[in-house]
Amino acid sequence: MRKFLFTIAGLISCVALMAQQKVFINPDIRYQTIEFFGAADAWSGNFVGKYWGEVPKREIADYLFSQEMDAAGNPVGIGLSIWRVNLGAGTLEQSGADIMPYRRRAESYLTVDGKSYDWSKCAGNEYFMQAAKERGCNQFILFSNSPLVQLTLNGKGYAPSADKANLREEGYDAYAEYLVDVTEHLMDKGFNIPYISPINEPQVNWDGPRQEGSPWRNSEICRMTKALDKALGRSQKMDNVRMFIAETSLLKALYENPAYLVKQFNNDVTETPGRQLYNFFDEKSPYYIGNLKHLEKEFTAHPYHNHYSSEELREVHRNAAAEIEKYGLDYHSSEWCLLPSAKRYGGITEDWQSGNHADIQAALMMARLIHSDFVDVNAVSWCYWKAMELRGDHALVALHAKDGDIHKGGYVTANKMLWVLGNYSRFVRPDYKRIALDGADDLDALAATAFISPDGREIVAVFVNSSFENKSVNITLPKSWKKRIASVKSYRTDARHDLSYAALPNTLSYDIAQRGVTTIVIDLK
Numbered sequence: 001m002r003k004f005l006f007t008i009a010g011l012i013s014c015v016a017l018m019a020q021q022k023v024f025i026n027p028d029i030r031y032q033t034i035e036f037f038g039a040a041d042a043w044s045g046n047f048v049g050k051y052w053g054e055v056p057k058r059e060i061a062d063y064l065f066s067q068e069m070d071a072a073g074n075p076v077g078i079g080l081s082i083w084r085v086n087l088g089a090g091t092l093e094q095s096g097a098d099i100m101p102y103r104r105r106a107e108s109y110l111t112v113d114g115k116s117y118d119w120s121k122c123a124g125n126e127y128f129m130q131a132a133k134e135r136g137c138n139q140f141i142l143f144s145n146s147p148l149v150q151l152t153l154n155g156k157g158y159a160p161s162a163d164k165a166n167l168r169e170e171g172y173d174a175y176a177e178y179l180v181d182v183t184e185h186l187m188d189k190g191f192n193i194p195y196i197s198p199i200n201e202p203q204v205n206w207d208g209p210r211q212e213g214s215p216w217r218n219s220e221i222c223r224m225t226k227a228l229d230k231a232l233g234r235s236q237k238m239d240n241v242r243m244f245i246a247e248t249s250l251l252k253a254l255y256e257n258p259a260y261l262v263k264q265f266n267n268d269v270t271e272t273p274g275r276q277l278y279n280f281f282d283e284k285s286p287y288y289i290g291n292l293k294h295l296e297k298e299f300t301a302h303p304y305h306n307h308y309s310s311e312e313l314r315e316v317h318r319n320a321a322a323e324i325e326k327y328g329l330d331y332h333s334s335e336w337c338l339l340p341s342a343k344r345y346g347g348i349t350e351d352w353q354s355g356n357h358a359d360i361q362a363a364l365m366m367a368r369l370i371h372s373d374f375v376d377v378n379a380v381s382w383c384y385w386k387a388m389e390l391r392g393d394h395a396l397v398a399l400h401a402k403d404g405d406i407h408k409g410g411y412v413t414a415n416k417m418l419w420v421l422g423n424y425s426r427f428v429r430p431d432y433k434r435i436a437l438d439g440a441d442d443l444d445a446l447a448a449t450a451f452i453s454p455d456g457r458e459i460v461a462v463f464v465n466s467s468f469e470n471k472s473v474n475i476t477l478p479k480s481w482k483k484r485i486a487s488v489k490s491y492r493t494d495a496r497h498d499l500s501y502a503a504l505p506n507t508l509s510y511d512i513a514q515r516g517v518t519t520i521v522i523d524l525k
Contacts, residue, residue, distance in 0.1 A: 020474040020509065022439050025450045027459060027481055029436035032330070032378045034451065036139060037425035038082035039064065039387040039396055040335070041128055043104045043211070044406060045086070048388060048399065049124025052409040059412055060397055061128065064387055065135035067426070073501035075491065078396075078422030081430050082139040083132045084334075084383060085125055087182055089146040089212045091157035099157060103390070103406055104211040106145075106157075109182055114150035119185060129191055138190075141244065141334075141383075142183060143197035146212040147175045157212035162205030163265045165224075166214040172223055176231040183241060195242055197334075198228055201249035201302065202273040203261055215264075217271040218279045221246060222287040225280075229292040243294050247334055248276050248301040251316050251377075255323035276301075281327040290327075298330040298380075304339060307369055309346040310443040317376035330380045333373045337385035337394040338362045347444060347466050358392055358413075360495045360515060363420035367464040367517050370424060371447045374434060384421055388412070396421065419493040423517040426499065427460045427491070429453070437461065439473075446471045446512065459522040463512045475508040475520075482508075484524040491519045 041049075048057060062068075066077030088106020091097045099105045107125075109117050129140060146157045151171035153159075159166035167175065175198070183193050199216055206213030216224070225245050232238040252258055257274030265272040270286075273279075277299060281290045289295060306316035324331050338345070338357060347368060348361050356362065366384075373379040384396060390406060392398025396418040402408040432451040440448035440463065450461040459481075465471050477485075488504040494516025504510060504520070512518050 020472045021446065022476060023448060023461075023473050024436075024438045024476045025459065025461060026436040026478060027452045027456070028478065030452070031434040031436075032380050034428055034430065034432045034434065035332075035381045036082040036430055037381065037421065037428070038080050038084055038141070038383040039421075040084035040086065040143070040383070040385055041125055041387060042084075042086035042106070042145075043386065044388050044390065044399060045128050046088075046107060046122060046124035047103055047406045049127030051124075051407045056410065056412045057127065057131070060388055061131035061135060063397055063412075063414055063418060065132045065137045067136055069501075073489075075422060075426050075499045075501075077135075077426075078418060078499075079426040079429075080132070080137055081425065082141060082381070082383070083129065083137055084141045084143055085129060087142050087144045087179065088122075089144065089152075089157040090149045091212055094149060094156075097157075098209045099211060100209060106212055108148055109185070110148055110150060110178065114148075117181065117185075126186075126189075129186070133191065138192045140186070140191055140193050141195040141197060142179065142186070142193060143200060143244070143247070144179070145200045146206070146214045147171060148178060151175055152214075156209075158209055159207045159214045162207045162215055163217070165216045165220040166206075167220070167224075172227040173231070175224070176227040179228060180231040180234070180238065184235070184237065187237060193241055195244050196228065196232075197244035197247055197300065198224055199245065200247045202246060203249045203253055205264060216273060217265065218273055218287045219271060221273065222280070222289055225289050225292065225295065229294045232294045238294070241294060242296055242298075243292070244300045244332065244334065245280060245289070245295065246273070246276055246300065248273075248299075250305045251301055251303050251320040252306065254299070254301060254320045277323050277327050277329065281329065296330075297328055298332060299324065300332040300334040302335040303333055303369060303373060304336065307345060307365070308341075308343045310368070313346065313369070313372055313443065314376055317372045321377045324377065331377050332381045332383075333377070333379045334381070334383050335385045336366070336369060336383075338365055339394070355393070357394055357417060358398065358415045360416045360420075360493075363416035363493070364464065364466050364515065364517070366417060367420050367423070368443045368447065368466060371443065371449055371464055374449050375441065378434075382424070384417070414498070416493065416498075419498040420517050422499050423462055423491065423493055423519045427519050427521055428462070432460065435459070446473070457524050459524065461520045461522070463518045463520065465512050465514055465516055465518070468514050470514050471512045473510055473512055475510075477508070481524070486523045486525045488523070489521050491521070493517050
């Protein structure tokens with residue numbers, strides 16, 4: 001991994017002549033506690049873990065999980081604090097399976113005949129779990145996109161229709177038992193499993209062979225969640241395992257029933273998987289599950305499809321926040337990547353080539369979204385979608401497979417998405433709290449968030465500069481905090497730098513470089 005050194009005066013410097021933007025940070029005003037940052041091993045993680053050589057696998061693991069610094073003070077990796085593990089439906093082993101691309105077919109621990117378990121399977125998934133654990137990340141979310149093919153209505157990992165769950169009537173308890181059996185197996189191997197997520201994006205019409213997936217009606221989500229809660233109750237070992245429910249595919253579905261979605265579910269508003277927070281957390285709802293033992297007052301959603309302009313992004317986020325606050329919930333932003341779209345995303349220039357996930361433009365889009373998730377919706381966690389993928393499509397790490405065949409191994413490179421996520425994940429650690437920051441909240445120019453460590457010894461401020469000019473800022477702290485400053489350093493990601501380190505003076509006046517993300521870490525006495 002190549003790093004670039006630069007002088008303080010050249011890139012993040014004391015500024016005397018330029019008009020400065022005043023940024024006020026007050027550590028005495030505190031908001032949500034951050035639980036974790038993460039990414040998912042789907043789709044390619046199991047294949048890479050099985051078939052690739054040790055050198056590229058270690059490089060991937062270091063990129064994702066390392067908390068070490070190199071000799072020049074630059075981070076080796078982005079220090080993810082949770083890892084999402086795909087519990088596949090078993091389409092990889094099916095005779096006549098037709099999901100394409102091929103690598104989206106996933107293995108399961110269940111034998112093909114459905115009669116027993118083969119714990120030697122999913123070895124690639126477990127490779128990266130172990131690699132994460134060895135690098136200090138021993139938290140895992142087990143998620144499934146589809147019930148096991150042995151339990152589905154059509155015997156496939158995608159649904160026969162777009163308006164109901166692809167799960168046989170007798171399959172709910174069996175699916176729940178499978179999820180808990182796998183959880184227990186992995187816990188016995190020393191892995192910490194705080195979350196299970198049995199349902200993914202119930203609003204999507206998963207009725208074609210593009211990946212494993214299933215739509216779900218509200219009544220079906222309710223029933224599945226109750227079945228899993230019951231299965232988790234069989235052993236005290238599971239007392240601290242919580243359920244993520246729904247993994248809603250768009251934030252609007254938290255507070256409304258989009259017209260297209262009602263139509264997809266045959267105009268049955270009661271069963272349409274919209275108004276998700278009312279349906280599951282309002283005691284007046286027939287699908288209320290807020291009293292289940294393994295379901296805390298938290299909800300997961302994916303902030304897709306609402307960021308074609310900064311105004312739209314913030315409007316949807318704030319509407320979602322009002323609904324989340326109404327029910328007293330914590331919000332987990334559990335999946336996002338830059339999906340293909342006929343519409344151009346806000347803040348991305350006209351000359352950007354659609355599908356280019358390696359450059360700073362896509363990474364800046366992600367950073368703007370993270371900012372809004374934290375500031376506008378008070379997210380307590382943030383997870384990216386694909387950690388690794390062939391050619392780097394929608395991924396943090398690009399896999400360059402020999403002959404394009406994922407079974408043959410190859411070499412890897414990092415997308416800018418990786419390093420920009422690291423501007424947050426490497427420095428904003430579990431149990432840090434977001435603190436008040438005023439004076440930088442423009443998604444199209446300069447937007448910043450600040451956090452403080454649990455021991456009060458470190459302040460982390462992340463600046464996202466989407467504009468085409470450097471921004472001179474002067475950071476102001478309350479006097480009682482300012483006098484405690486011991487040292488200041490920065491880590492910058494832009495088109496030419498990857499979390500590049502620089503020591504800064506204690507003046508709190510700096511130049512934040514254009515079209516990039518800069519993390520400033522203030523160490524306190």
